[in-house]
Amino acid sequence: MVSLSIDFDPLVSWLALALACAPVAAFVLYALYARTRGSAVRAGAAVALALAIANPVVNEEERAPLKTIVPLIVDKSQSQRLGERTETAQSAVEILRDRLARFPQFEVREVEAGASVNGGSQTETRLFEALGTAIRDVPPSRLGGAIMITDGQIHDVPAGESALPPNIPLHALITGRENEFDRKVEFVRAPRFSIAGQPASLAYQVTDSDGDAAARPVSVQIFLNGDLVRTDATVTGAETPLELQLDRAGTNIIELAVGERPGELTTANNRAVAQMEGIRENLRVLLVSGEPHSGERTWRNLLKSDASVDLVHFTILRPPEKQDGTPINELSLIAFPTRELFVEKIEDFDLIIFDRYQYRNVLPTLYYDYIAQYVRGGGALLVAAGPEYAGENSIARTPLITALPATPTGGVIEQGYYPRISQEGQRHPVTRDLEGGQAEPPAWGRWFRAINVEKPDGIVAMYGPADEPLLVLNRFGEGRVGMLLSDHGWLWARGFEGGGPHVGLYRRIAHWLMKEPELEEEALTAVADGQTLTIRRQTMEEDVSAVLLRSPSGVETEITLEDNGNGIFQARIEADEVGLYEIVHGEFSTLAHAGPVDAPEFRSMISDTRIIAPAAEAGGGSVRRLLDSSGDLTVPGILPVRANTGASGRDWLGFRTTGETELLGVTRYSLFSGFLGLALLLLALGGTWYREGR
Template sequence: MTLSFAPFLPWTVIAILAAAALVLAVAGLLRGVRGAWLRGLALAALLLAIANPLLTNEEREPLSTIVPVIVDRSQSQDVQQRTAQTDQALANLRERLARFPRIEPRIVEVRNDENSDSPATNLFSALSASVSDVSPSRVGGAIFLSDGQIHDIPNATPDVEQTLGFKAPIHGLITGRADEFDRRIEVVRAPRFGIVNEEQQLTLRVFDEGRTQSGTANVTIKMNGQEIGNLQAVPGRPIPFTFKVPRGGNNVMEFSVAELPGEVTTANNRAVHVIEGIRQNLRVLLVSGEPHAGERAWRNLLKSDTSVDLVHFTILRPPEKQDGTPINELSLIAFPTRELFVEKINDFDLIIFDRYQHRGVLPILYYDYIAQYVEKGGALLIAAGPEHAGQDSIAMTPLESVLPAQPTGQVNQGAFFPRLSEAGKKHPVTRGLEGSGDEPPHWGRWFRTVGVEQPQGQTVMLGASQDPLLVLNRQGEGRVAMLLSDQGWLWARGFEGGGPHVALYRRIAHWLMKEPELEEEALTARANGRMLEITRQTIGDNPGDATVKFPSGKTETMNFTQTDPGLYKIERRMNETGLYEVSNGDFTTLVHVGAVDAAEFKAMISTTDTLKPLADATRGSVHRVVDDANRVVLPDILPVRGEVRVADNDRMLIRMTDETVLKGVNTLPLFAGFAGLAALLLAFSALWWREGR
């Protein structure tokens, strides 16, 4: 109950009237005027009525105490029984807080940011957002339900209350068990690029967390699915590993460490690293059997690539054509056959025979060396002309054993449009060649092909009457391609609009040199931020679905969508960060989505140590939600009036707020109505009575 005024006149006027009334009253008393004190009282009553005094009574209602409950739903909470523990503990906590009508819990569930490439568990940011719209004095405490792996905990400094924005206890309810342990592996340092067949070195490290590190751990290393090494790693120590990059393009290295029985999760027991193979100074041997218009197309293509060291020989005059010209007057050099085809044959990445025929320039034994070169992993391209169908064809030499097709002896003359076969529409060497989608194809015609018998491998291009034009085949560990026409130069010269000779020749060469993007059957996966893209190349039928194993251990079947003949893709935005395993039939690949060094996976064991310093600084507490019998048990909740001065390790203290909200105001005018009129009449009647005596 309070006294207030609502004057009918300004206070200045009332003050002047009061001063005048005081002067009159004092003057009357000093002069001894009878009834002067009654006149003073009457004037005072009149002035009080003008001031309009009011008795005010406010109706207030106590405000509730806000208690944020921050629930950790990050990926580290998905391991073992933590999800079930969190669900049960949250249900029990809701029931306990409901017993206190003046406590208002604010449940906030925090998940990893799906837009972040490097996810972390940021619970205190969620806490700040949850209490941003209330007065700090209404916050009675904060409860964190987590595994303890929180990455934005403020330092427990004396001004931590200013950092938090309120002065109340911080409590932690920790899922998981105290005896947890985990093993993980990470690549500490590794090159992103490497020259093919040159030694590279990386460093990796194994961590055993939550247990005494002793003994060694077996680490298996794979390159593109093939095991290339085993290491015995001492946990905690960096381990160097030396390797060679086997091929150009992307090379996927997989590292897996033997799991420990009973460890928290095996999701971080594997790691991947992608290294880009760079071919340095590719060595190509081009042997032309005779000068012709087509050899320039091959030469120009290979010379235009600065990474290619081209060795080109053209047989200008075969041995049987002797004209008596002295050797010192010939502008020729001796063909170094032994050096090229015996001593240094394995130094070449690709050998091309362009309209070459056996005329005794190469000893017959050397063709066997070339065949062995292919069987051991070499690459051979036959660009055939009419001579390939003759008696001196190199198909009649020991090279026959690696050639995918044998000539019939016929040369087919006549104009035709080179077309893709059904296999060629799917094969990465010819798929999507510019102009191939039209009928007839949107490119110039050719006029000659060499007839062959039913070829092995894949016939990806056809000539007239569906005759084979381009044949690709794997032989032993190597590869062979046969282009059964010498008319490709017509495209290079722009005849009838030309054609995609550069793309075709380059793809043939790269396929022969085993570039991974041109593999007929391949499963690849790459990540761009959180977007996972899975690509399946095949020259067969629909490959079916892909099975994707998530970092959390769950699996999901995903459907491929055909984007081109022989090319199928899956694009999906993933909500988990970590290592994914993708499989389709006999093919398996690994891909890491998000940052490799994401804080969410650097530590997976449950801990009370991270939150305890802050809880102690704010007089809170930290408790595990499961006991030794694996039962969910929560501490009691104790509301406290006023500031929390002493921590209680057995209970969670909640500081109750004393703030209220105004619901209404009741006012009583003291000089209003009959009461005020009666007071004034009494004063003036007393004055009149006294004056009348």
Template sequence: MTASALAFEPLVPTWALGALVSLALVVSVLSIWRGARGGPLRLLAAGALALLLANPQLRTSERTPLDDVAVILVDQSASQRLDGRDGIARAAADALAARLAALGGIEVVRREVGGENETRLVEALAGAAADTPRGRLAAVFAITDGQASDAARAGDLALDAPAHVLLTGRDDEFDRKITLLSAPRYGLVRESARIAFRVDDVGPEGAAAGTGSAVVALRVNGREVARQAVPLGAEVSFEAPLEHPGALILELEAEERPGELTTRNNIAVLNVTAIRDRLRVLLISGEPHAGERVWRNLLKSDPAVDLVHFTILRPIEKGNPGELASELALIPFPQDELFIDRLSAFDLLIFDRYTYRGVLNAFHFDNIARYVENGGAVLVASGPEYAGALSLAARRNFSFILPALPEGAAREGPFRPRISEDGARHPVTAGLPEQEFWGRWLRIMPAAQRSGRTLMTGPDGAPLLILDRVGEGRVGLLLSDHVWLWARGFDGGGPHAELLRRIAHWLMKEPELEEERLTLTGAGDDLVIRRRTMSDEPGPVSLVLPSGETREIALDETAPGRFEARLANAEHGLYRARAGELFAVGAVGLAAPPEFDDVVADSRPLAPAAEASRGGVFRIRRGDGIALPALRKANAGAAAYAGAGWAGLVERGAYRIDATRDAPLAPPWFWLALIAAALLGAWLLEGRTGRRRPRAGFSA
């Protein structure tokens, strides 16, 4: 295609040309105003001079027409994989590209928009417009479910071409979702956490898709604690019991409604950290000894511990006949208040070298045993008094909860405590530092173990530290009173504070010290499954993927008692795992991504972008097929680019210039001749007039 246009290439600077033209124009106008007959010819000469200096050129260009550009954005986010929408989107994109090509003069650019956690479709629309020459952009077609996390910016989108939204969802689809309204992040042990939530059945365009109720289950660490039918669309609250300290996984799950799009948003998960208001410890010491201060210093150094400490100073046999036991103490010993009325208020009871003095009776010991069976914790740190008739092991109402019974008098002599095979796996003793440099102890109580696990041993493999579970509670037995030697640095010392802290916290059911534990952790795009167990063969873990698929995952041992598996490039979302009675929840990416907050196809989020660009919104799904709008070309500046059943494209008429040729509008001699002729004519006219005037005066 050839096109011509007039162009100027001035021979002098533009300012000089303007000044000369202005001066000539002023002189010519003044001469005409004064009545000079040659004024018009002078004006013609000035114009010819201006054209000579402006050097007009006739520019001829060879142009190649360019196709208009239509951009097709295909939403391939996670929500598009629901109900076959991704297949509908691909089919619609293929059909739309074919129709655009059939129109002629249209270049089709196809782009994909992903998103596992969210869909930033408005950002993609703006990017498509920015990457396309504005003089060629004819239209943008977004094939999507309409859900965009950046929809708030849709009204601010500035496009020079229409944006058409093609929705891939069905006209009658619906989905059930649960929304957390309020929940605490922390709570107190033995109290409850209030969780407020709402269950909605959502239909097209955000309309309610049902009335009535839905059954919601509340689980704490995988154990169901409540199940109740709740009204749809109303705020409801559940009370979740916080039974032990540490991180608790709370799940709210609404029952599935047949035919809904997905069940991924039927569950809400939150982590609540349960903390103890104060750790209440009751320490009962026998006669004073060097190790008593170790326990007291350890417990008093923790500001979160409330310590109640009593020491039995004299045995009952040292009193006079007839003296009451209460009269032998410096202060009255409140045995009934401590061991009957308020025993359940303590988190841990420690007997440190305690010998039976007649202060506690059979009923007290029986109550202590029930306290342990109901979830309490007792630690017995024994010395020589553990053997004999006055030993705690000789109290029949108490001895049955002990994991080992004495086998004779104390063995005196140096030995180095060692970690047993079970101790290398157990979190209480596993990883204690510098085991090869531990100092020696000088005494151990021989005992016959009958239950529990031996974590530390003495000479010849004799049990030194035994931990056991009794009913709902726990019992620890330390068969030496020489842990204080480590505190004094004897023979190099040892990690006495860390050891005793771990024992106490295990007895009080600290989750981090549980020997049987399962955790799921997101590491980038990977999911890491970790299992801690005392078993050599923990077996596979049953893992529920965000999609609902269940897999059996085998674990590899990484250290004694520690097993692990890693899922590379795992699907983003919430994972749940079970291994026997153990339960864990974890997430890759976001546990509750915005992508699944609303999954029903909706025209409202992107409607402002279509309206601002004079485009349209169309539902293209018909069952499992598609029905695209008709395509039309429209002139730039049209009032609308969309209507009932049709979508428009701006006809740009853009082109590319391949070559140009310039030729002078006239040769320089032509302009010079024209100037000379004009000036000569003006001189002749004005000269003839000047000669006639004197003759007329002379005749008069």
């Protein structure tokens, strides 16, 4: 395309040219008025001279037409993966790509837009944000229109206005069928925190989206941390209260599951999840010291320093058999409330500690059986043994022996030694990473006494002198028992020979006995940080097989765990879906929710033409479904249209064509340059001379 234009490039300024031409023009006008002979020739010569000085230039521009930009935005969000939507969208894209290619004046910009990422978590479908990015560098005059292929569930639709410049059409092609319906369950009320062991108040609702106002009876299964708690009967559309008791501190996952309705769109939102932090009430610990000794204060200080522990501590200062004639009314000692502690309120305690305690008629023999039953039923018992455990009055000679993991031989070893972590202890959470325990000898102080035992049950986590058991951890029925077979742990607290990690060791023993989830020997956990899942398998085994990962949409994948040493196997993966992931390994299973719990992407998954309609119609565009009533794909045709005309028809989509061009080059020709200008001047001057010669 070539265009011509004339411009002036004067040899002097326009002011100087005007000042020079003014007297000449006056003279010529006077001559013409007076009808002087030769005035016309002189006027022509003056004009020729003025034009030569004004230097007229012819511009020859070579231009190429610019293409019209047509953005094609394809929804790749998670709701688009339902049913046949992905295949429908892909087929439509291929057809539109082929039809638009028939018009060389159109340039198509394809953009795949999914769910937005805020802090690593997919939250909502933002197609208009993607459209704005695609046309950021395009002037309005070059936009012909835009196409969006989506299910209509868009979360950034501008309110009542088009996202494109005026009169630029936006066409929305909706995937999904017109008669879709779905059932979903969601939490109406779910607090973020609750006290473990006390009822938490929640509420949920089951909704059918087919527009039928009739309430339908449904059953809802309620899971807590993957375990089925109960099944509720409710009706659709009604808010149902739920009281649930958290069984542990830390993160708890509450899941609701409602049965599938025949023909519904998806079962992905037939499950709802709430994460609730369980706050443990103060743990109640009963510490019974058989007699005052150096290690007693170590236990007391440790337990009293923990704000989450309510400590009840008794020291047997005066056993019943001690008779020295002191009148009772002169004694300031508190009688040991044996019946209240070991019969009436024994179930109220989370842990019972016997510190160098021996059988001396303070507790009736039957009470030891009560303690054994308490442990068997889920309680926790710790025996911090001293020389008394090896003597004739040992508690191992009471009915409590059924719960104890080791029987004393009667021997007491009194020599210096370093407590050492056993091979099993290197993998056990209680002793695995005790500071200083990996060195040889260990980087902590020595102890000087240990109690000999035989046939220990459970796990020997630490060894004393001559590889004799020092720390034994065992399960008994539903409860747990620990035995520390030395009373010299206080040497670490006093800093003897550099001291040692007595706080970490004692606290871990106590919390393992009270079933702290983080200290389980065999555990499978998963934590989600945004879309990153960290899977952790804690085990006493040397090796583990791959775990099974089940995504929110039901896709199963085997994940190989990396050995991090000392019984920890771990894997980190990027989750590509928002929702609840289930991780299974043998008899263990756990749950983790990737992304926000209440993601807008799952609030409604029915394909909808109404959400985007106002924005499309504001610019003269259209909204239509890709599938007809029989399920056949119907992609409209493409037509270029002029401005201010209709942009859509029954079976076609229109796009404005631009008149913009691109300048490729400019060639300039000066009219009075070279021989042409010289010839014209000579001709004008020669005519003047000729006329004057006559």
